[in-house]
């Protein structure tokens with residue numbers, strides 16, 4: 311479903327500020343894979359997500375989504391294949407618009423490919439049914455302005471909007487990091503439910519190692535622009551945080567330095 315082939319990205323090449331953000335990244339996600347990504351600060355996680363979404367172009371390499379080479383496609387053209395939720399609950403929704411209007415935008419992004427409103431079910435019914443999946447009673451608040459929702463409600467709506475049209479790839483970019491622990495837990499649970507029920511192929515960046523272990527069927531660890539560890543489906547359920555620390559030390563020959571990763 312997603313193939314990253316020899317992806318490289320260097321910022322400020324040929325200057326004293328030159329930075330190899332992604333070395334030579336290769337990654338293959340099968341349909342329905344849910345891969346969690348951990349890594350130290352500056353490891354290249356956001357650069358990789360931006361490369362997949364089309365916000366950044368690789369210097370070298372190819373990005374294949376659903377058997378289509380999307381490397382030359384700009385971000386707006388790739389959005390039909392991709393749903394994305396950012397860390398900031400404000401980023402995924404339009405605050406001055408209502409819940410219904412926001413969902414209509416999400417719907418129109420991809421109407422050619424998936425959802426079609428049947429003759430018997432009107433658009434509002436479809437939105438209500440979708441919102442019921444969040445268990446937040448938003449189905450009865452279709453006319454509420456999104457700016458008035460709590461951070462957790464907004465992030466839940468962002469998640470629903472990103473998954474509404476069954477994207478080929480779902481990108482979750484530390485999407486629970488800005489929430490308090492109870493709301494983060496709510497969004498984590500919703501993520502699990504929506505991804506599993508819809509069998510979405512998903513990549514999730516998190517600084518929270520426990521969350522990376524709890525969610526998904528595969529895990530990758532990045533450091534200094536490289537994928538340094540890939541944990542496959544059979545091994546992941548047995549892995550612990552100390553295992554991850556030991557693996558990092560074994561591969562890199564030094565202790566992992568990210569306190570955020572440990573404390574998350």
Ligand SMILES: Nc1ncnc2c1ncn2[C@@H]1O[C@H](COP(=O)(O)OP(=O)(O)OP(=O)(O)O)[C@@H](O)[C@H]1O
Nearest residue numbers: 321322329331349350351352353354355356357358
């Ligand atoms: N636009 C840019 N210009 C120059 N350097 C950049 C740019 N974007 C990222 N970098 C550098 O590339 C490297 C990878 O950054 P990236 O943001 O992908 O890391 P990350 O793993 O997401 O880190 P964090 O967990 O701290 O968000 C870092 O050294 C960063 O400073």
